[in-house]
Amino acid sequence: MRAARVERVASSRQQQLIANTVTHILLIVLGLAALAPFWWMISTSFKTEFEAFQIPPTWLPLEPTLEAYGDLFLNQPFGIFLYNSVKIAVLGVGGQLITSSLAAFAFARLDFPGKNVLFIIVLSTMMVPYAVTVIPLYIVMHRVGWVNTHLPLIVPAMLSSAYGTFLLRQFMFSLPIELEDAARIDGCSSFGIYRRIALPLMKPALATLGVFSFMASWNNFFGPFIFLDRKHLFTVQLGVALVQRQWYTSWPRLMAGSVVVTLPVLLVFLLLQRYFVRGISLTGIKG
Amino acid sequence: MAQSQALTRLAVRTKIQGIRWHRYEGYLFVAPLIIGIVAFIFLPIAASLYMSFHTWDMVSPPELVGLKNYARLVSRDRLFWKVLGNTFKYAGWIIVPSVTFPLILAALLDRPIRMRYLYRLAFFLPLVTSVVAVGLMFRWLYDGEFGLINYSLSWVGIDGPNWLSDPFWAMPAVAMVTVWQGLGYNMVLYLAGLQGIPDHLHEAATIDGAGPFSRFFRITIPLLTPTMFFILVMSVIGTFQTFGLIYVMTQGGPINSTNVYIYYLWQMAFGSSKMGYASAMAWILALVIFTITMIQVRLARLWVHY
Numbered sequence: 001m002r003a004a005r006v007e008r009v010a011s012s013r014q015q016q017l018i019a020n021t022v023t024h025i026l027l028i029v030l031g032l033a034a035l036a037p038f039w040w041m042i043s044t045s046f047k048t049e050f051e052a053f054q055i056p057p058t059w060l061p062l063e064p065t066l067e068a069y070g071d072l073f074l075n076q077p078f079g080i081f082l083y084n085s086v087k088i089a090v091l092g093v094g095g096q097l098i099t100s101s102l103a104a105f106a107f108a109r110l111d112f113p114g115k116n117v118l119f120i121i122v123l124s125t126m127m128v129p130y131a132v133t134v135i136p137l138y139i140v141m142h143r144v145g146w147v148n149t150h151l152p153l154i155v156p157a158m159l160s161s162a163y164g165t166f167l168l169r170q171f172m173f174s175l176p177i178e179l180e181d182a183a184r185i186d187g188c189s190s191f192g193i194y195r196r197i198a199l200p201l202m203k204p205a206l207a208t209l210g211v212f213s214f215m216a217s218w219n220n221f222f223g224p225f226i227f228l229d230r231k232h233l234f235t236v237q238l239g240v241a242l243v244q245r246q247w248y249t250s251w252p253r254l255m256a257g258s259v260v261v262t263l264p265v266l267l268v269f270l271l272l273q274r275y276f277v278r279g280i281s282l283t284g285i286k287g
Numbered sequence: 288m289a290q291s292q293a294l295t296r297l298a299v300r301t302k303i304q305g306i307r308w309h310r311y312e313g314y315l316f317v318a319p320l321i322i323g324i325v326a327f328i329f330l331p332i333a334a335s336l337y338m339s340f341h342t343w344d345m346v347s348p349p350e351l352v353g354l355k356n357y358a359r360l361v362s363r364d365r366l367f368w369k370v371l372g373n374t375f376k377y378a379g380w381i382i383v384p385s386v387t388f389p390l391i392l393a394a395l396l397d398r399p400i401r402m403r404y405l406y407r408l409a410f411f412l413p414l415v416t417s418v419v420a421v422g423l424m425f426r427w428l429y430d431g432e433f434g435l436i437n438y439s440l441s442w443v444g445i446d447g448p449n450w451l452s453d454p455f456w457a458m459p460a461v462a463m464v465t466v467w468q469g470l471g472y473n474m475v476l477y478l479a480g481l482q483g484i485p486d487h488l489h490e491a492a493t494i495d496g497a498g499p500f501s502r503f504f505r506i507t508i509p510l511l512t513p514t515m516f517f518i519l520v521m522s523v524i525g526t527f528q529t530f531g532l533i534y535v536m537t538q539g540g541p542i543n544s545t546n547v548y549i550y551y552l553w554q555m556a557f558g559s560s561k562m563g564y565a566s567a568m569a570w571i572l573a574l575v576i577f578t579i580t581m582i583q584v585r586l587a588r589l590w591v592h593y
Contacts, residue, residue, distance in 0.1 A: 019398075031406050034413060035409050036435075037424045038412060053433050057433070099319040102316045106313040111313065128573070130528065131548075131549055132573050135562055137331045159323020215415055221419055237419045258423050265416070265417070273411075
């Protein structure tokens with residue numbers, strides 16, 4: 001009887017082993033399929049024009065060269081493009097963290113007439129397609145002279161994040177309220193409570209929101225495309241699209257541009273990955 | 288005694304005053320957000336509705352035309368119908384793979400296996416990459432003569448088409464890029480859904496003699512239907528908002544076979560300066576998205592288990 005049990009345990013272990021191996025094989029195949037395009041992008045970016053068009057294609061560049069990258073930074077102002085992207089992202093995200101944390105705190109902790117209605121109105125803006133607002137927004141920006149400045153990309157991002165407010169409010173509900181009550185009894189003002197208690201406790205959620213907004217801003221193509229048409233104002237995304245217009249099939253250059261545009265956001269992602277995953281499962285929305 | 292009464296009175300008074308002040312204090316906190324939302328979302332919405340009843344080229348003053356923009360779109364603009372059809376075709380190509388592939392990934396990754404973290408990372412990378420980079424990458428992969436995809440197909444003896452310049456293949460080719468990019472995001476949604484399924488259901492089924500496959504199809508899938516529904520709705524809405532990928536990969540071509548809604552709207556607004564006409568298109572889009580979502584919500588009652 002004991003032998004039978006041992007046998008059964010052994011066979012179930014064997015089954016487990018088989019299942020795990022099959023899982024690994026499937027995941028490796030699928031993972032490689034997901035990553036192969038990236039490999040191809042990086043590899044091509046270090047090739048010469050001639051080698052890029054070789055058949056059969058080479059997996060690794062035979063004569064690796066930085067020609068394509070040199071072209072981007074010397075013949076095109078990619079340094080300026082990078083600076084513009086960073087500037088727009090940092091200012092927009094910073095402002096958004098402040099306005100949405102203030103509003104989230106009020107919606108979660110303070111009581112004022114019309115609070116719930118106001119919150120629903122804020123939420124409802126998440127369903128409005130960007131296409132509906134972008135045309136009048138463009139016209140208004142045109143009137144006030146903001147077209148061909150970075151302001152239409154920074155100011156609305158700073159002030160109108162319903163998504164951020166929603167995410168932070170959800171998070172606030174998971175925080176203990178006792179500390180805040182104690183502070184209030186000790187005579188702390190609402191702003192003091194926000195500043196000294198709520199904000200420090202919200203840090204993980206702020207990081208999540210920050211990562212999402214940074215990526216959204218960095219990867220935004222439509223906005224800069226609509227509002228900017230002077231080269232020195234371009235973001236990296238527009239810069240890469242520009243490279244495509246100039247050299248439609250110069251694959252090393254185009255792939256080098258893609259690498260440059262992907263690298264910063266990849267770094268942010270690798271450093272702050274856990275916040276990213278939590279953001280999706282917390283709200284089910286991508287930003 | 289008198290002192291304590293006075294203290295009580297003082298406490299009550301400050302409390303009342305405090306409440307009075309606190310009642311409106313919240314407005315200060317939400318003010319920046321509300322001002323932003325009114326200025327950058329509500330006013331533009333109102334302006335857009337107003338403009339959709341006018342023709343306007345941004346040079347001469349707007350001219351009131353009533354419902355003419357809408358009427359022309361629906362009755363005379365053949366390209367509009369083609370574009371609408373293209374957008375549905377695009378959605379049609381992505382729906383099944385976007386719902387199934389990530390589910391397979393999530394089911395594989397939901398088990399405590401080694402290097403789970405690394406695998407997950409691999410499926411996230413496409414998600415954080417911009418549409419410009421992704422679009423260029425795939426333009427190169429899809430290249431008819433030198434692209435890696437056709438080269439791989441030639442190994443198995445298939446002579447691949449020139450994907451992005453073929454009026455039939457261009458749309459599915461673009462759609463597969465969208466599926467690839469959404470893998471990681473939908474996978475996380477499924478993983479969250481899987482974690483919500485209580486273990487005892489699987490245990491009970493195992494005791495009753497259910498094998499892994501029947502457990503997957505009879506327990507896991509029915510309990511994941513809300514997630515599937517969410518992914519379905521979001522994917523379809525997403526196809527109606529795609530611009531960058533089309534701009535980079537095909538510019539709407541060949542012969543408008545990948546010209547989708549927002550791309551056409553952009554051509555009208557910023558290519559032909561028909562601001563009123565494009566605004567009408569934007570409102571039809573809002574209506575279409577709303578209707579599709581409602582239909583999906585209705586149909587959901589038939590197959591989603593909450």
